[in-house]
Amino acid sequence: GAVVSQHPSWVICKSGTSVKIECRSLDFQATTMFWYRQFPKQSLMLMATSNEGSKATYEQGVEKDKFLINHASLTLSTLTVTSAHPEDSSFYICSALPGQGTDTQYFGPGTRLTVL
Amino acid sequence: AQKITQTQPGMFVQEKEAVTLDCTYDTSDPSYGLFWYKQPSSGEMIFLIYQGSYDQQNATEGRYSLNFQKARKSANLVISASQLGDSAMYFCAMSKAQGNLIFGKGTKLSVKP
Numbered sequence: 001g002a003v004v005s006q007h008p009s010w011v012i013c014k015s016g017t018s019v020k021i022e023c024r025s026l027d028f029q030a031t032t033m034f035w036y037r038q039f040p041k042q043s044l045m046l047m048a049t050s051n052e053g054s055k056a057t058y059e060q061g062v063e064k065d066k067f068l069i070n071h072a073s074l075t076l077s078t079l080t081v082t083s084a085h086p087e088d089s090s091f092y093i094c095s096a097l098p099g100q101g102t103d104t105q106y107f108g109p110g111t112r113l114t115v116l
Numbered sequence: 117a118q119k120i121t122q123t124q125p126g127m128f129v130q131e132k133e134a135v136t137l138d139c140t141y142d143t144s145d146p147s148y149g150l151f152w153y154k155q156p157s158s159g160e161m162i163f164l165i166y167q168g169s170y171d172q173q174n175a176t177e178g179r180y181s182l183n184f185q186k187a188r189k190s191a192n193l194v195i196s197a198s199q200l201g202d203s204a205m206y207f208c209a210m211s212k213a214q215g216n217l218i219f220g221k222g223t224k225l226s227v228k229p
Binding site: 032034042043044046049091093095097103104105106107108109110112 | 149151153158159160161162163166168207211215216217218219220221222
């Protein structure tokens with residue numbers, strides 16, 4: 001149980017285009033989902049916290065107009081990188097919190113974004 | 117401010133031996149959770165073990181055990197009987213009040229045959 005999927009697993013796009021990444025909890029409902037970013041050989045950095053049906057909470061320094069997050073249902077959150085630039089190239093990974101009774105987050109397999 | 121410190125950038129261990137990965141944390145919250153995740157080269161984050169701040173006993177999950185020393189604010193991961201498949205990055209993390217995690221910088225474990 002507690003499986004989280006991400007799609008796509010990798011994407012290459014041209015500078016200036018937008019890319020949407022989906023995060024799905026497959027066998028549980030996630031009241032909260034999180035989006036992280038990881039640069040090579042570095043740790044995960046939280047970008048935003050997404051609660052179903054409400055606006056995402058962004059960490060300091062993360063542009064909310066550039067990284068659009070939508071959490072439309074208890075099993076799906078999307079991250080859209082708008083007008084992507086080469087510096088946005090990174091590994092994006094989501095996690096989902098099943099809800100009451102546990103603090104454990106379950107992570108998706110990640111999406112590797114390369115912006116040319 | 118909350119902080120997680122992993123002081124070992126890399127560790128080597130012989131196959132079948134035990135290894136301890138260090139983690140210290142800093143928080144003023146009385147209630148918190150401590151986690152260890154494994155990240156192989158494929159990138160996925162695999163949950164290994166969880167310790168709640170009020171748990172009296174150290175957490176264990178198969179070959180993984182968490183050496184929780186609350187007074188020292190340490191939460192070291194012990195892997196017994198190392199296997200070649202254990203080679204990966206290991207991250208210690210702590211949950212904040214909002215539920216999100218803060219991560220340490222990670223330790224790269226290499227298991228030698």
